[in-house]
Amino acid sequence: MSRKLVPDAKNGLSKFKTEIARELGVPFSDYNGDLTARQCGSVGGEMVKRMVAEYESHLK
Template identity: 35%
Template sequence: MARGNRKVVPESKEMLKRMQFEIASEFGLYGAVSTAGADTEFASELGVTGASGIMQTPYLGQLTSRENGSVGGEITKRLVAQAEQVLFK
């Protein structure tokens, strides 16, 4: 029986994606450009615009497993902290 990484709340996918890019940019990981409300002045130089000028998700294949894991770990820490705030108010 395959479990996979299905989302309990599928609507949270976009929020998690924004959080991922926000944390990656906070950590200074190259190419981690947030597409939500990003300044488009240097977007073409960073490779985040398509032919039509619409923001796209940048390619992050150059990141190491350690770098990606640190972003995932920080997401988990922040989500747990948010849940604790809600539960223990």
């Protein structure tokens, strides 16, 4: 069974995803079935890149 460790994180991640998509010019909406895997991957990859950078900045 899957449970959310931080239930409130879903809204924050959704907002973050929309922000990144806008910056990259990827047209995210309620339905994203028309997007290519490359477009979706670029958004997800950028999200991970920024989250790792933020985490690493707190380690220093």
